[in-house]
Structure formats: structure tokens, C-alpha cells
Amino acid sequence: MSSEKSLAGCMNAPVLKERGQHxxxxxxxxxxxxxxxxxxxxxxxxxxxxxxxLLQSAAGVMVFAEPRFGTAIxxxxxxxxxxxxxxxxxxxxxxxxxxxxxxxxxxxxxxCPSEVIKLDLATAAEKLSERYFPKVNVINYSGSGIETTFTxxxxxxxxxxxxxxxxxxxRQLVILGALPDIVHDQMLRLLEQLGLKNVLVxxxxxxxxxxxxxxxxxxxxxxxxxxxxxxxxxxxGAKPIFAPFPFGANGTTAWLKAICDIFGxxxxxxxxxxDAPRRRAEIAIEKVSxxxxxxxxxxxxxxxLEIPLARFLNQECxxxxxxVGSPYIHKQLVGPDLQLLPEGIIISEGQDVDKQLDRVFDxxxxxxxxxxxxxxxxxxKGLTTKWAxxxxxxxxxxxxxxxxxxxxxxxxxxxxxxxxxxxxx
Amino acid sequence: MKLSVWTYEGPPHVGAIRVAxxxxxxxxxxxxxxxxxxxxxLFTMIERRNHRPPVTYxxxxxxxxxxxxxxxxxxxxxxxxxxxxxxxxxxGASCTAxxxxxxxxGLAETLGLPVPVVPLELPSYQRKENFGxxxxxxxxxxxxxxxxxxxxxxxxxxxxxxxxxxxxxxxVLEMTKLLNSMGIKVNVSAPYGATPKxxxxxxxxxxxxxxxxxxxxxxxxxxxxxxxxxxxxTVPIGVGAISDFVKEVSEIVEINASNADTYxxxxxxxxxxxSTYLTSKRVFIFGDGTHAMTAxxxxxDEIGFEVVGxxxxxxxxxxxxxxxxxxxxxxxLISDDYLEVEKHIQAVAPxxxxxxxxxxxIGKRLGIPCAVISAPVHVQDFPARYSPQMGxxxxxxxxxxxxxxxxxxxEEHLLTMFREDFEFHDEAGPSHHAAHSPGQKNEPQVxxxxxxxxxxxxxxxxxxxxxxxxxxxxxxxxxxxxxxKYAENNGFSEISIExxxxxxxxxxx
Numbered sequence: 040m041s042s043e044k045s046l047a048g049c050m051n052a053p054v055l056k057e058r059g060q061h062x063x064x065x066x067x068x069x070x071x072x073x074x075x076x077x078x079x080x081x082x083x084x085x086x087x088x089x090x091x092x093l094l095q096s097a098a099g100v101m102v103f104a105e106p107r108f109g110t111a112i113x114x115x116x117x118x119x120x121x122x123x124x125x126x127x128x129x130x131x132x133x134x135x136x137x138x139x140x141x142x143x144x145x146x147x148x149x150x151c152p153s154e155v156i157k158l159d160l161a162t163a164a165e166k167l168s169e170r171y172f173p174k175v176n177v178i179n180y181s182g183s184g185i186e187t188t189f190t191x192x193x194x195x196x197x198x199x200x201x202x203x204x205x206x207x208x209x210r211q212l213v214i215l216g217a218l219p220d221i222v223h224d225q226m227l228r229l230l231e232q233l234g235l236k237n238v239l240v241x242x243x244x245x246x247x248x249x250x251x252x253x254x255x256x257x258x259x260x261x262x263x264x265x266x267x268x269x270x271x272x273x274x275x276g277a278k279p280i281f282a283p284f285p286f287g288a289n290g291t292t293a294w295l296k297a298i299c300d301i302f303g304x305x306x307x308x309x310x311x312x313x314d315a316p317r318r319r320a321e322i323a324i325e326k327v328s329x330x331x332x333x334x335x336x337x338x339x340x341x342x343x344l345e346i347p348l349a350r351f352l353n354q355e356c357x358x359x360x361x362x363v364g365s366p367y368i369h370k371q372l373v374g375p376d377l378q379l380l381p382e383g384i385i386i387s388e389g390q391d392v393d394k395q396l397d398r399v400f401d402x403x404x405x406x407x408x409x410x411x412x413x414x415x416x417x418x419x420k421g422l423t424t425k426w427a428x429x430x431x432x433x434x435x436x437x438x439x440x441x442x443x444x445x446x447x448x449x450x451x452x453x454x455x456x457x458x459x460x461x462x463x464x
Numbered sequence: 465m466k467l468s469v470w471t472y473e474g475p476p477h478v479g480a481i482r483v484a485x486x487x488x489x490x491x492x493x494x495x496x497x498x499x500x501x502x503x504x505x506l507f508t509m510i511e512r513r514n515h516r517p518p519v520t521y522x523x524x525x526x527x528x529x530x531x532x533x534x535x536x537x538x539x540x541x542x543x544x545x546x547x548x549x550x551x552x553x554x555x556g557a558s559c560t561a562x563x564x565x566x567x568x569x570g571l572a573e574t575l576g577l578p579v580p581v582v583p584l585e586l587p588s589y590q591r592k593e594n595f596g597x598x599x600x601x602x603x604x605x606x607x608x609x610x611x612x613x614x615x616x617x618x619x620x621x622x623x624x625x626x627x628x629x630x631x632x633x634x635x636v637l638e639m640t641k642l643l644n645s646m647g648i649k650v651n652v653s654a655p656y657g658a659t660p661k662x663x664x665x666x667x668x669x670x671x672x673x674x675x676x677x678x679x680x681x682x683x684x685x686x687x688x689x690x691x692x693x694x695x696x697x698t699v700p701i702g703v704g705a706i707s708d709f710v711k712e713v714s715e716i717v718e719i720n721a722s723n724a725d726t727y728x729x730x731x732x733x734x735x736x737x738x739s740t741y742l743t744s745k746r747v748f749i750f751g752d753g754t755h756a757m758t759a760x761x762x763x764x765d766e767i768g769f770e771v772v773g774x775x776x777x778x779x780x781x782x783x784x785x786x787x788x789x790x791x792x793x794x795x796x797l798i799s800d801d802y803l804e805v806e807k808h809i810q811a812v813a814p815x816x817x818x819x820x821x822x823x824x825x826i827g828k829r830l831g832i833p834c835a836v837i838s839a840p841v842h843v844q845d846f847p848a849r850y851s852p853q854m855g856x857x858x859x860x861x862x863x864x865x866x867x868x869x870x871x872x873x874x875e876e877h878l879l880t881m882f883r884e885d886f887e888f889h890d891e892a893g894p895s896h897h898a899a900h901s902p903g904q905k906n907e908p909q910v911x912x913x914x915x916x917x918x919x920x921x922x923x924x925x926x927x928x929x930x931x932x933x934x935x936x937x938x939x940x941x942x943x944x945x946x947x948x949k950y951a952e953n954n955g956f957s958e959i960s961i962e963x964x965x966x967x968x969x970x971x972x973x
Binding site: 066 | 465497500521525559560
């Protein structure tokens with residue numbers, strides 16, 4: 040947290056806003072990790088064959104074992120009259136719930152086609168919730184591509200969950216964001232060691248984990264893409280805690296420190312708990328990041344993790360930033376990270392993929408972080424790339440994963456240096 | 465509304481992308497919301513293509529709806545033309561854009577682009593991927609082809625191969641070899657590898673080889689109707705089908721085909737004694753109609769399997785499939801619901817499944833070996849080596865591929881002999897294929913590990929042991945070893961979570 044060069048960093052730097060072809064996933068894609076995280080939930084997308092095809096293409100073979108998601112595919116007959124579609128949806132839900140009796144939370148997820156034909160999923164969810172009360176809670180949100188980009192699907196889902204939380208005046212800490220199990224447990228252990236009580240996490244793994252919200256609730260995001268959930272928490276009276284995101288040693292320390300300052304944890308306790316893991320994270324990062332130091336980096340917009348990750352790669356791994364692209368920049372949320380970015384880099388929001396590709400070829404960066412649609416074509420042109428999607432699936436938060444995070448970026452460079460046979464495709 | 469978990473086919477616009485990506489100097493402008501660009505990764509990741517599919521997506525958002533999605537489309541068309549300078553522009557809509565009815569065809573026409581523009585009708589709520597490919601290629605042929613004199617030499621076109629097709633790249637090569645051995649040259653292979661200029665010359669061939677009815681039949685019928693180009697009905701997958709194909713071609717163009725190079729190892733491999741163990745093995749076959757039907761013939765007549773189930777996911781081929789299955793005494797399963805397919809497989813309990821990527825997963829769950837014979841497929845079904853399905857080399861590849869997941873002949877006998885052996889039993893699966901063996905545990909036994917620790921006198925504390933289990937299984941063994949080594953080197957007698965991570969940081973590379 041001691042970047043003394045400039046207090047403003049990139050906070051007030053001009054943002055290159057682009058509107059052209061967006062080469063990004065839609066919000067439905069978040070279901071791929073959300074359905075694993077929420078073990079009693081089922082995600083029913085109300086959409087088209089394209090939605091179903093997207094989910095299976097993006098998921099690949101990873102989750103073939105009995106997925107807790109599916110698509111109610113709209114057909115010609117559903118498009119004819121609205122009343123029919125509502126009835127059809129109820130019939131489909133009945134079919135699903137009779138087959139999967141373990142489901143306690145059912146998310147009706149809106150898609151581009153369901154939004155365009157204005158299928159009223161909110162009313163449907165309300166009706167179905169009453170019908171299946173108290174066994175199944177039916178919640179709706181939109182993961183459509185016309186409204187959400189990739190990780191914003193999780194944001195929309197959490198926002199809907201927050202809307203349904205019970206009010207409470209308990210003094211408590213709520214952490215927002217789905218994290219891999221190992222990271223989730225590490226985080227809770229650290230907070231426990233710091234003496235924090237009443238720590239709650241959203242989304243809940245199971246619905247019986249009671250989470251409430253009120254004016255004595257302080258909350259912090261563990262993921263940078265939760266803008267709408269953030270706003271909803273504020274609307275519910277909760278007080279936000281701002282910090283750089285917990286990537287790397289510095290990020291993790293700053294994030295924990297911000298929480299401890301609010302809850303009055305002493306400096307002694309803080310140091311006693313964090314010193315050892317911080318030090319070993321620093322040592323591990325140093326070893327891994329040698330190959331990254333001084334190399335140039337270009338990030339395509341993908342998950343909104345770009346700004347915090349750029350902060351980590353620049354500040355803790357010594358990479359030189361060329362462009363940091365993000366599908367959407369929520370200045371309040373990523374502000375603390377933006378402040379730590381060096382001046383003179385390009386910060387871009389939105390996308391015009393062809394123009395962005397022109398820029399990447401102008402700069403020929405040492406490492407390009409991009410989506411799966413672009414990675415092989417760029418590799419074939421001699422660039423070294425890192426798939427962005429791995430960053431939302433892998434355990435990368437907090438001290439113990441700091442070196443793993445750095446090595447995700449080191450590996451492609453390492454490979455490029457090892458291969459001695461050219462790369463003609 | 466139809467509840468679907470996994471789908472065999474994508475929407476029709478994905479079929480259009482397969483055609484555009486297979487061709488050269490063609491560009492597709494697709495009116496579609498953000499997110500539909502996921503289709504690109506099918507080609508760049510699964511097929512490992514070295515370039516982006518030639519597709520511009522308009523990626524409209526909610527705020528564009530009702531105001532200016534049409535002008536967004538026009539802008540995208542103009543910019544795509546300027547940037548990519550294609551010789552042919554395809555325009556169409558994905559499922560969402562179909563609903564907002566902007567009429568991409570009409571809009572593109574008003575732009576007066578200096579290249580032919582083909583508007584595509586892709587009814588997303590009725591049809592699927594194969595139809596999309598078939599229709600797109602048909603429209604291209606209809607737009608670009610013109611009457612020409614037949615070539616002086618005997619030539620044919622190869623019709624149907626697309627990008628992301630199951631072994632299409634290699635089938636084209638294998639078919640070219642086979643036809644060349646008969647003295648027939650290939651005029652155009654399309655859509656795969658063809659430019660719009662090639663399509664203009666399509667009518668000068670003497671006949672068409674319809675490689676994949678799923679994606680090329682409409683074009684073949686049009687060419688037959690318009691230019692009297694006959695097309696072949698036999699798909700030469702398997703030894704018997706190759707021989708029928710050669711006969712069919714020699715009748716169409718009236719040549720003596722005795723020079724045709726049809727030699728395959730398959731007949732001898734099937735006849736050699738080791739293959740006795742294959743005889744009467746019960747197989748379930750499912751895929752696209754073309755691949756499933758050709759596979760059934762090979763299974764029954766060329767390997768000696770017993771076909772206990774047969775079907776396809778594409779309704780377009782339901783009729784021929786039903787007729788064909790009846791010759792096996794079977795009712796064809798026509799379904800695109802993978803849960804239904806799974807139920808059937810479970811009911812007939814085959815010893816081998818020949819299917820798609822879906823059936824591979826069904827097989828994995830049920831502990832039944834599976835070989836892939838048809839799309840949809842995954843990255844491992846685009847091998848680096850030459851591995852066609854068609855022609856003589858295709859027959860060789862098929863023999864090897866189908867036999868691979870099975871327990872080998874002698875091994876099968878030994879298993880029967882040593883049924884009670886604790887490590888040599890049928891649950892262990894084929895010895896040459898450990899990773900795919902049914903029912904095998906992926907994790908090293910915990911008791912074993914605990915024994916080792918007892919020897920080293922280093923104790924894993926309960927929390928640390930629990931933490932270790934959270935590490936993915938494929939690196940867990942290494943993490944355990946490293947941690948113990950680290951603890952030993954540092955003279956620790958216990959491993960706590962702290963030690964685990966100290967070790968992790970120590971060995972970080």
C-alpha cells in the first residue's frame with residue numbers, strides 16, 4: 040500500500056470508451072461456476088438453443104457430471120402468445136422439480152430472447168415461489184447478453200439474492216463473491232484469527248446458511264465485478280468497505296487491513312496474524328515473478344478482474360502495462376486499485392475488438408491476456424497469450440495463492456521460451 | 465418450451481459460421497447480441513484454428529433496442545467490408561435478432577456493396593446447426609454458380625465438408641486420393657477450402673460426391689436439378705461402403721474402376737485370431753444419421769459386433785435411419801435428448817458405445833467404453849495425425865479407434881482366469897488405458913498414505929489433512945510428498961495447515 044509516486048495513479052486518467060464488436064461472454068456463463076458453488080440451487084435459463092449451446096461450449100467437459108443447470112428452450116409455439124409461455128414455463132419447472140427433489144433454490148435466468156419478448160420472469164418466480172413454498176425458493180435474474188457481460192451474471196444473481204435477504208441490526212461483516220472452496224476457507228480462517236465474529240458470505244453454499252442485512256452490516260466485495268450487488272447492499276443500508284482487491288501479498292494485506300480498521304482490530308493482532316503468510320507470499324511471488332519482471336502486458340476486456348490484476352502484475356510482479364481493458368469500470372469498486380496503477384497507460388472500457396487487435400499488433404506485448412476466441416489466432420501471429428477465463432475458475436485470491444496467480448501468467452512466457460520449433464499453424 | 469441439459473446441435477447460425485469459416489474470402493455479418501461471440505471459441509479452441517472465424521457480430525445491447533439496431537447492423541456491414549474485403553458477404557441473424565426483425569438481407573442490399581451479398585434465413589426456433597450449414601451452403605451455390613461446359617477430363621466436386629466437422633479435413637484428402645486413383649480429378653471441394661471464385665466453377669464438374677448429407681444435400685439436389693450433375697448416394701465409410709461407392713461412381717461416369725486403390729488393413733485385422741474376442745460384442749451406436757448408419761454396417765459386417773441399439777439425433781435423417789435400423793431388427797432411436805439416449809444405453813447395457821462426445825460422457829458415467837464416431841466432438845477428436853473416417857485409411861483408423869477402448873483379447877481371457885485378483889480384475893479396466901478405465905478411483909488410497917507417514921513419523925494434523933483434500937486430485941499426491949519432505953527437512957514431527965503452505969511457498973516455481 041505504499042506506492043508513494045502518485046496518490047491519484049490512474050484514478051482520474053482518461054478512459055478510452057469503445058463501442059464496437061464485443062468479443063466477450065454473456066452473463067449466463069457465470070452459471071458454470073455459480074451452480075457448483077451453490078449446492079442446493081438449480082439454474083434454469085429461459086432462452087434459446089444458443090443459450091444451451093453457449094453453456095455447454097463454455098463449460099466444455101468440466102462439469103459434465105450431472106449439471107445443476109439447464110435451458111428451457113423457447114420454441115416457435117412459445118413465441119406466438121405470452122400466456123402460453125408462462126404456462127409452459129410452469130410446466131417445465133414442475134417437470135424439473137419432480138426429477139430433482141434436492142433443489143431448494145431455483146433461479147429463473149432471463150436471456151436475450153426472453154428479455155426481447157418481455158417474458159415476465161419476476162411474476163413467474165413469485166407465483167412459483169408461492170406454489171412451492173416452503174420447499175423451494177424461486178428467484179429470477181437476467182444473465183442476458185444485452186444487459187450483462189460474463190461475470191456480471193454473478194453480479195445480477197447476487198443482487199437478486201440480496202433483495203430477498205432478511206433485515207437485521209446485528210453488527211456483522213458480509214463478504215460478497217463466489218470463491219473457490221479452498222480460498223473461501225482460507226479467508227474465513229484469516230478473519231477468524233483476526234478476531235472477527237459474525238462473518239457471512241454471499242452466495243451461500245446452502246440456503247440454510249442464514250445471511251441478513253441492515254444498517255449495522257459492513258460489507259466488502261471479494262470480486263471486482265459486483266457493482267449491482269454493491270449498490271443493492273447500500274440500498275439495504277449496509278456500509279461498504281473499500282480496498283484494493285485481495286490479489287498478491289499487497290492486495291491481500293490492504294483488503295484485510297480495511298476490514299480490520301472498521302472492526303477495530305489492533306495493529307499487534309493484525310501483524311501477528313498476517314506477517315507470516317504475507318512474508319511467505321512475498322518470497323513465493325519473488326521466485327515466480329522473475330520471468331515477468333520488465334515484460335509488457337496487454338489485457339483485453341473479459342471479467343472486470345483486469346484492473347486489480349493489472350495492479351498486482353505491475354506493483355508486485357514488475358510487469359509493464361500497455362493497455363488494461365475492462366468490459367465495465369465501476370470506479371468506486373476498483374478505485375483503490377486504479378489509484379495504484381502507473382500513469383501513462385491506456386485504460387479502456389467496452390470494446391471494439393478489431394481496433395483493439397490493431398493496437399495489440401502495434402505494441403506486440405510480451406504477454407496478452409484475452410478470451411478463448413482470440414488466444415490461438417494471436418499465438419499463431421507470434422504473441423504469447425494467457426486465457427482470461429482461467430482467472431475466474433482458479434483459486435487466485437489471498438496470500439497462499441499469490442504465487443499461483445503469478446505463475447498463471449509466467450507459464451505461457453515460460454512455454455514460449457522452452458519451445459524451440461517455431462509456431463507455424 | 466423444451467427442457468434441455470446438453471444439446472447435440474447448436475443453433476442454425478452456428479451452421480452458417482461453420483460454412484463461412486470453412487471457406488476462404490467469405491465474411492459473415494451476424495446480427496446478434498453480445499455473448500453470441502462464444503461461437504468463435506468452438507473454432508479457435510476445439511479445432512485449434514489459427515485465425516478468428518470470418519464473422520462480425522453486431523453485439524447490440526439493451527439500450528440499442530428499439531432505437532438503432534438497424535443502423536448498427538449497417539455500420540457493422542460497411543466496416544466489415546472495408547476491413548476484410550471479402551469476395552462474398554453473408555448476412556444473417558441469430559435467435560435474438562430474429563425476434564427484433566431488422567431484416568439484415570434488406571438492410572445490406574441498400575448499402576450497394578461491390579460484392580454479392582447472400583441473405584440467410586436461419587429460423588432459430590425451429591431448426592438447428594446442420595440445417596443452418598446445409599441452407600447457407602445451398603444459398604451460396606445458388607447465388608454464385610452459373611452454367612458452364614463440363615471439363616474435358618472427368619472431374620467431380622466434393623460437397624459437404626465444413627469447419628468444425630468430424631474429420632472433414634482428412635476426409636477431403638482421403639477422398640481426393642481415392643478418386644485420383646480412379647482417374648478422377650477434384651474440381652472443387654466445398655465449402656471447406658473453397659473461395660467464392662471456386663464456387664462459380666462448380667457446374668463444370670461431371671458429378672458431385674456428397675460426402676455429408678447433413679451439410680451438403682440441398683446444394684447437391686440444386687446442382688442436379690439445375691446443371692444435371694448427378695451426385696453419389698453412398699458415403700464411403702467402411703470397406704463395404706467404399707466398394708459400393710467405387711461401383712456407383714464408375715456407373716455414373718462410365719469408367720472401368722479396376723485401378724481404384726481401396727486396399728485397407730481392416731479385413732485382415734478383423735480376420736486375424738486376436739479379433740475373435742470382438743465377435744458378437746454388443747454395441748450401441750448413436751450419432752448423426754450418416755455416421756451412425758455407416759458405423760452400424762462396419763460393426764455388423766466388418767468386425768462381427770452385434771448391434772443392439774442404433775439411432776441419430778438429427779430428425780432430417782429419421783426416415784432413412786428407421787428403414788436402415790429395421791434391417792438390423794431394431795427400432796431406431798431418434799432423439800436429441802441426451803437423457804433419453806442415456807436411458808436407452810442403460811437399458812440395453814452394451815459392451816461398447818460408438819457415439820458422440822455426449823455418449824462418451826454417458827459411457828464414463830455408466831462405466832462402458834466408448835469410441836467417438838460423430839459430431840459433436842471435443843478437442844481430443846481433432847488429432848494432430850492424419851485420421852480420416854472415409855476411404856481405405858478411414859477404415860484403418862476406425863478399426864484402431866473402436867478397438868482401443870476395449871480390453872484386449874488375451875487380457876480379457878486372463879481377467880476371466882484371475883477374477884479374484886485384487887489388482888487384476890475387470891473393474892480395473894484395460895491395462896493400456898488406465899486413465900479411462902471404468903470405476904477406477906482417481907485418488908491414491910488414504911490408508912496407504914497414512915502408512916507411509918507412520919514410517920516417517922510425521923503426523924498430518926486433521927485440519928491439514930482436510931486442507932490437502934481440497935487440492936485438486938491430480939496435484940494432491942505431489943503436494944503431499946512435497947509437504948512431508950519439507951517437514952522432514954525442517955525436523956517437524958507434525959504437519960499443520962501452516963506447514964502445508966510453508967512448503968507450498970518453498971516449492972513454488
